[in-house]
Amino acid sequence: MITAGIDVGFVNTRAVVMKDGKVIGKAGGLSGGAGRQANARAIYDKALADAGVKETDVEKVVSTGKGKFNLTFSDEQLGETLTAAKAAKMLVPESTTVVDIGADEVLVATLDSEKITEFVINQKCAAGLGVFLEDMAERFEISIEELSALEGPCTVMVNDGCVVFAELDALSLVNRGTDVKEVMKSLIESCAWRANSTLNDIYKKSDDCVVMFGGMSQNAAFVKALARISGIEFLIPDDAVFAGAIGAAALAADRCGK
Numbered sequence: 001m002i003t004a005g006i007d008v009g010f011v012n013t014r015a016v017v018m019k020d021g022k023v024i025g026k027a028g029g030l031s032g033g034a035g036r037q038a039n040a041r042a043i044y045d046k047a048l049a050d051a052g053v054k055e056t057d058v059e060k061v062v063s064t065g066k067g068k069f070n071l072t073f074s075d076e077q078l079g080e081t082l083t084a085a086k087a088a089k090m091l092v093p094e095s096t097t098v099v100d101i102g103a104d105e106v107l108v109a110t111l112d113s114e115k116i117t118e119f120v121i122n123q124k125c126a127a128g129l130g131v132f133l134e135d136m137a138e139r140f141e142i143s144i145e146e147l148s149a150l151e152g153p154c155t156v157m158v159n160d161g162c163v164v165f166a167e168l169d170a171l172s173l174v175n176r177g178t179d180v181k182e183v184m185k186s187l188i189e190s191c192a193w194r195a196n197s198t199l200n201d202i203y204k205k206s207d208d209c210v211v212m213f214g215g216m217s218q219n220a221a222f223v224k225a226l227a228r229i230s231g232i233e234f235l236i237p238d239d240a241v242f243a244g245a246i247g248a249a250a251l252a253a254d255r256c257g258k
Helices: 036-051 080-091 129-139 144-149 163-175 180-199 220-230 240-255
Strands: 002-008 012-019 022-030 060-064 097-101 106-112 115-121 210-213
Touching (some): 002 036, 022 240, 080 097, 106 180, 129 144, 163 180, 180 220
Parallel strands (some): 002 060, 097 210
Antiparallel strands (some): 002 012, 012 022
16 A cells, blocks of 8 residues: 655655555655645655655545645645654654654654653744744854754853744844854753743653654754753654654555545
8 A cells, every 4th residue: 555644844844655654755845835735746746756656556645734734635634743643653663752843843742552642732932943943043154064063061041931032132142242153052952941841741741762753853952952951862763854744644544445
Protein backbone atom coordinates (compact mmCIF):
# COMPACT_ATOMS: atom_id res chain seq x y z
CA MET A 1 0.00 0.00 0.00
CA ILE A 2 1.28 3.46 -0.94
CA THR A 3 0.13 6.54 0.97
CA ALA A 4 1.34 10.12 1.32
CA GLY A 5 1.47 12.71 4.07
CA ILE A 6 1.93 16.46 3.68
CA ASP A 7 2.73 18.70 6.64
CA VAL A 8 1.95 22.31 5.72
CA GLY A 9 3.65 24.34 8.40
CA PHE A 10 3.72 28.07 9.06
CA VAL A 11 7.06 28.44 7.22
CA ASN A 12 7.97 25.05 5.74
CA THR A 13 6.07 22.25 4.03
CA ARG A 14 7.25 18.62 4.08
CA ALA A 15 5.85 15.72 2.08
CA VAL A 16 6.57 12.00 2.30
CA VAL A 17 5.47 8.98 0.30
CA MET A 18 5.24 5.74 2.25
CA LYS A 19 4.96 2.14 1.11
CA ASP A 20 4.06 -0.61 3.56
CA GLY A 21 5.19 1.44 6.55
CA LYS A 22 8.46 2.68 5.06
CA VAL A 23 9.29 6.11 3.65
CA ILE A 24 10.28 5.74 0.00
CA GLY A 25 10.28 9.41 -1.01
CA LYS A 26 10.34 12.83 0.63
CA ALA A 27 10.73 16.51 -0.18
CA GLY A 28 10.51 19.87 1.55
CA GLY A 29 10.33 23.58 0.83
CA LEU A 30 8.81 26.89 1.86
CA SER A 31 5.07 27.00 2.47
CA GLY A 32 4.55 30.43 0.95
CA GLY A 33 1.60 32.73 1.50
CA ALA A 34 -1.15 33.09 -1.07
CA GLY A 35 0.55 30.40 -3.15
CA ARG A 36 0.55 27.86 -0.35
CA GLN A 37 -1.39 25.19 -2.24
CA ALA A 38 0.76 25.56 -5.38
CA ASN A 39 3.94 25.27 -3.30
CA ALA A 40 2.62 22.20 -1.48
CA ARG A 41 1.65 20.66 -4.81
CA ALA A 42 5.17 21.19 -6.16
CA ILE A 43 6.73 19.71 -3.02
CA TYR A 44 4.41 16.71 -3.20
CA ASP A 45 5.36 16.17 -6.85
CA LYS A 46 9.03 16.17 -5.83
CA ALA A 47 8.31 13.56 -3.17
CA LEU A 48 6.52 11.40 -5.74
CA ALA A 49 9.50 11.71 -8.09
CA ASP A 50 11.88 10.85 -5.25
CA ALA A 51 9.79 7.74 -4.54
CA GLY A 52 9.64 6.81 -8.21
CA VAL A 53 5.86 6.49 -8.21
CA LYS A 54 2.95 8.20 -9.95
CA GLU A 55 0.19 10.10 -8.22
CA THR A 56 -2.29 7.43 -9.29
CA ASP A 57 -0.26 4.85 -7.35
CA VAL A 58 -1.05 6.62 -4.07
CA GLU A 59 -4.16 5.27 -2.34
CA LYS A 60 -4.65 8.13 0.10
CA VAL A 61 -3.15 11.56 0.86
CA VAL A 62 -3.50 13.08 4.33
CA SER A 63 -2.50 16.66 5.14
CA THR A 64 -1.64 18.13 8.52
CA GLY A 65 -0.17 21.35 9.90
CA LYS A 66 -1.42 24.92 9.94
CA GLY A 67 -2.27 24.88 6.22
CA LYS A 68 -3.83 21.44 6.05
CA PHE A 69 -7.19 22.77 4.87
CA ASN A 70 -5.58 24.71 2.02
CA LEU A 71 -4.82 21.54 0.07
CA THR A 72 -7.81 20.64 -2.07
CA PHE A 73 -5.98 17.58 -3.42
CA SER A 74 -5.59 15.87 -0.01
CA ASP A 75 -8.18 13.22 0.89
CA GLU A 76 -8.30 13.97 4.61
CA GLN A 77 -6.98 16.51 7.11
CA LEU A 78 -5.73 15.49 10.55
CA GLY A 79 -4.57 17.50 13.55
CA GLU A 80 -0.91 17.95 14.41
CA THR A 81 -1.21 16.17 17.76
CA LEU A 82 -2.44 12.97 16.10
CA THR A 83 0.26 12.97 13.43
CA ALA A 84 3.05 13.79 15.90
CA ALA A 85 1.97 10.96 18.21
CA LYS A 86 1.80 8.49 15.33
CA ALA A 87 5.24 9.52 14.07
CA ALA A 88 6.72 9.24 17.57
CA LYS A 89 5.62 5.64 17.93
CA MET A 90 6.79 4.82 14.40
CA LEU A 91 10.22 6.41 14.68
CA VAL A 92 10.84 5.67 18.37
CA PRO A 93 8.49 2.89 19.55
CA GLU A 94 9.51 3.28 23.19
CA SER A 95 8.65 7.01 23.27
CA THR A 96 6.45 8.18 26.15
CA THR A 97 6.31 11.89 25.29
CA VAL A 98 6.57 13.82 22.04
CA VAL A 99 7.61 17.47 21.85
CA ASP A 100 7.11 19.23 18.51
CA ILE A 101 8.63 22.72 18.26
CA GLY A 102 8.34 24.47 14.94
CA ALA A 103 8.29 27.97 13.55
CA ASP A 104 5.19 29.05 15.44
CA GLU A 105 4.04 26.35 17.84
CA VAL A 106 5.15 24.25 20.81
CA LEU A 107 3.17 21.02 21.13
CA VAL A 108 3.67 18.43 23.89
CA ALA A 109 1.81 15.10 24.20
CA THR A 110 2.21 12.16 26.54
CA LEU A 111 1.65 8.71 25.09
CA ASP A 112 0.45 5.30 26.29
CA SER A 113 1.12 2.90 23.44
CA GLU A 114 -0.35 4.90 20.53
CA LYS A 115 -2.98 6.53 22.72
CA ILE A 116 -2.59 10.20 23.60
CA THR A 117 -3.10 10.57 27.34
CA GLU A 118 -2.63 14.34 27.53
CA PHE A 119 -1.54 17.17 25.26
CA VAL A 120 -0.91 20.90 25.46
CA ILE A 121 -0.12 23.60 22.90
CA ASN A 122 1.74 26.79 23.71
CA GLN A 123 0.12 29.79 25.24
CA LYS A 124 0.16 32.97 23.19
CA CYS A 125 3.49 34.30 24.49
CA ALA A 126 5.30 31.02 23.78
CA ALA A 127 4.35 31.18 20.12
CA GLY A 128 6.60 31.90 17.19
CA LEU A 129 9.89 30.77 18.72
CA GLY A 130 11.37 29.46 15.47
CA VAL A 131 10.34 32.48 13.42
CA PHE A 132 11.55 34.85 16.13
CA LEU A 133 15.04 33.34 16.41
CA GLU A 134 15.45 33.16 12.64
CA ASP A 135 14.34 36.78 12.19
CA MET A 136 16.67 38.02 14.93
CA ALA A 137 19.59 36.04 13.53
CA GLU A 138 18.95 37.57 10.11
CA ARG A 139 18.77 41.05 11.61
CA PHE A 140 22.12 40.56 13.34
CA GLU A 141 23.62 38.87 10.24
CA ILE A 142 24.22 35.53 11.95
CA SER A 143 23.65 32.39 9.88
CA ILE A 144 21.40 29.60 11.13
CA GLU A 145 24.49 27.37 11.33
CA GLU A 146 26.31 29.93 13.50
CA LEU A 147 23.21 30.32 15.64
CA SER A 148 22.94 26.58 16.22
CA ALA A 149 26.64 26.34 17.16
CA LEU A 150 26.59 29.02 19.88
CA GLU A 151 27.99 27.63 23.14
CA GLY A 152 28.59 28.80 26.67
CA PRO A 153 26.57 30.55 29.38
CA CYS A 154 24.73 33.80 28.77
CA THR A 155 26.52 36.96 29.89
CA VAL A 156 23.48 39.19 29.35
CA MET A 157 19.75 38.76 29.86
CA VAL A 158 16.60 39.52 27.89
CA ASN A 159 12.94 39.15 28.77
CA ASP A 160 11.88 35.49 28.82
CA GLY A 161 8.13 36.06 28.95
CA CYS A 162 7.38 37.80 25.65
CA VAL A 163 9.12 37.88 22.26
CA VAL A 164 8.26 41.57 21.80
CA PHE A 165 9.99 42.56 25.05
CA ALA A 166 12.85 40.15 24.28
CA GLU A 167 13.38 41.86 20.91
CA LEU A 168 13.40 45.31 22.53
CA ASP A 169 15.92 44.13 25.12
CA ALA A 170 18.11 42.58 22.41
CA LEU A 171 18.13 45.75 20.30
CA SER A 172 18.91 47.84 23.36
CA LEU A 173 21.88 45.61 24.24
CA VAL A 174 23.27 45.79 20.70
CA ASN A 175 22.85 49.57 20.66
CA ARG A 176 24.94 49.68 23.85
CA GLY A 177 27.72 47.75 22.15
CA THR A 178 27.07 44.19 23.38
CA ASP A 179 28.44 41.50 21.07
CA VAL A 180 25.59 40.20 18.88
CA LYS A 181 26.54 36.57 19.56
CA GLU A 182 26.13 37.15 23.29
CA VAL A 183 22.74 38.72 22.59
CA MET A 184 21.70 35.73 20.45
CA LYS A 185 22.73 33.35 23.27
CA SER A 186 20.39 35.22 25.59
CA LEU A 187 17.58 35.05 23.01
CA ILE A 188 18.04 31.29 22.67
CA GLU A 189 17.93 31.00 26.46
CA SER A 190 14.71 33.04 26.66
CA CYS A 191 13.09 30.88 23.95
CA ALA A 192 14.07 27.73 25.81
CA TRP A 193 12.43 29.06 28.98
CA ARG A 194 9.22 29.81 27.08
CA ALA A 195 9.19 26.34 25.51
CA ASN A 196 9.76 24.86 28.96
CA SER A 197 6.66 26.65 30.23
CA THR A 198 4.62 24.56 27.80
CA LEU A 199 6.36 21.36 28.96
CA ASN A 200 5.39 22.30 32.51
CA ASP A 201 1.72 22.57 31.49
CA ILE A 202 1.59 18.77 31.24
CA TYR A 203 -0.15 17.55 34.37
CA LYS A 204 1.56 14.17 34.53
CA LYS A 205 5.04 14.25 33.02
CA SER A 206 6.59 11.18 31.47
CA ASP A 207 10.33 11.70 30.97
CA ASP A 208 11.26 8.06 30.24
CA CYS A 209 11.74 8.66 26.51
CA VAL A 210 11.03 12.13 25.18
CA VAL A 211 11.17 12.56 21.41
CA MET A 212 11.61 16.01 19.84
CA PHE A 213 10.36 16.92 16.37
CA GLY A 214 10.11 20.11 14.35
CA GLY A 215 12.50 22.66 12.93
CA MET A 216 13.80 23.76 16.33
CA SER A 217 15.05 20.22 16.95
CA GLN A 218 17.78 21.05 14.42
CA ASN A 219 19.03 24.03 16.45
CA ALA A 220 21.64 22.41 18.70
CA ALA A 221 22.04 25.47 20.90
CA PHE A 222 18.31 25.66 21.59
CA VAL A 223 18.04 21.91 22.28
CA LYS A 224 20.95 22.08 24.76
CA ALA A 225 19.41 25.06 26.53
CA LEU A 226 16.00 23.40 26.79
CA ALA A 227 17.58 20.14 28.00
CA ARG A 228 19.47 22.00 30.74
CA ILE A 229 16.43 24.00 31.83
CA SER A 230 13.94 21.12 31.73
CA GLY A 231 16.26 18.35 32.93
CA ILE A 232 15.07 16.21 30.00
CA GLU A 233 17.37 14.34 27.61
CA PHE A 234 15.64 14.64 24.24
CA LEU A 235 15.88 11.98 21.56
CA ILE A 236 15.87 13.46 18.05
CA PRO A 237 15.34 10.98 15.16
CA ASP A 238 17.00 11.52 11.79
CA ASP A 239 13.68 12.44 10.15
CA ALA A 240 12.56 14.78 12.94
CA VAL A 241 11.60 17.60 10.55
CA PHE A 242 9.50 15.19 8.46
CA ALA A 243 7.68 13.73 11.46
CA GLY A 244 4.34 15.43 10.81
CA ALA A 245 4.27 14.19 7.22
CA ILE A 246 5.38 10.71 8.29
CA GLY A 247 2.61 10.52 10.87
CA ALA A 248 0.08 11.73 8.30
CA ALA A 249 1.16 9.11 5.75
CA ALA A 250 1.06 6.35 8.36
CA LEU A 251 -2.42 7.37 9.50
CA ALA A 252 -3.50 7.47 5.85
CA ALA A 253 -2.59 3.78 5.64
CA ASP A 254 -4.46 3.04 8.87
CA ARG A 255 -7.57 4.80 7.62
CA CYS A 256 -7.70 3.45 4.08
CA GLY A 257 -11.09 1.93 3.54
CA LYS A 258 -12.64 3.58 6.60
